[in-house]
Amino acid sequence: MFCFQHKYFSGLSSFLLIVRLHFCLSFYLADSNPILSFDNQVREVHLYTDNHRRGMYLQMTLDGRVSGSDAQTPHSVLELKSVRTGEIVIKGHSSSLFLCMDSESHLRGQGLYSEDDCTFRELLLADGYTRFISSHHGFPVSLAPRHSPDRHTVFTRFLPLRNTLARESVPEQTPNNQRRFNVDSEDLLGMGLNTMVSPQFTLDQ
Secondary structure, eight states, X not given: OHHHHHHHHHHHHHHHHHHHHHHHHHTOOOOOOTXXXXXXXXXXXXXXEEOSSOEEEEEEOTTSOEEEESSOOGXXXXXXXXXXXXXXXXXXXXXXXXXXXXXXOOEEEESSOOHHHXXXXXXXXXXXXXXXXXXXXXXXXXXXXXXXXXXXXXXXXEEEEEOOSOOOOOOSSOOTTSOEEOTTOTTTTOTTSOOOOOHHXXXXX
8 A cells, every 4th residue: 555655656756747848848938138139020121211312321330430321331231120019129130230320419320238228119100211210319310410400300200222332341431432421510412413303212213
């Protein structure tokens, strides 16, 4: 009788141990940090913005400067990843820097992700353009000059365009023949430069 009970309880203990181990493994949750899984469900795009005179692409260079380029470049290839419903993180493909905004709405690229400064709400507009609003500071991403009175309304509408650039090594410096628009410049529109037509306008023809 004792031998039977011993075998019974021994077998029961082994069974419960297996069930408990399986239960623990079944409820294991991977780290939900959005940065650790940045390779999953990423949209690789160029963010184009324009007004009735000028069009340009948001780019982020290796030194963390955010500016506008009149053409697609390796520095304008951006990775957009959803971290919550309606909120995204934007990362430069070539620079590996996160697009971030400070409390004065100034843009910069930084290597370390900060939820307050580097998370944006993605607002889809009726015309197909998108606005990116800082989730913490409430300002829109804009390529207008820092001291422009229209900074929060001009160059804040972006058209995500699929990346078609060939994958290649990115030069550390922007080529001399590549025009870059400094968001602090008073001559952002570059009136002497050739006019760019909006891709949206082209599609409507």
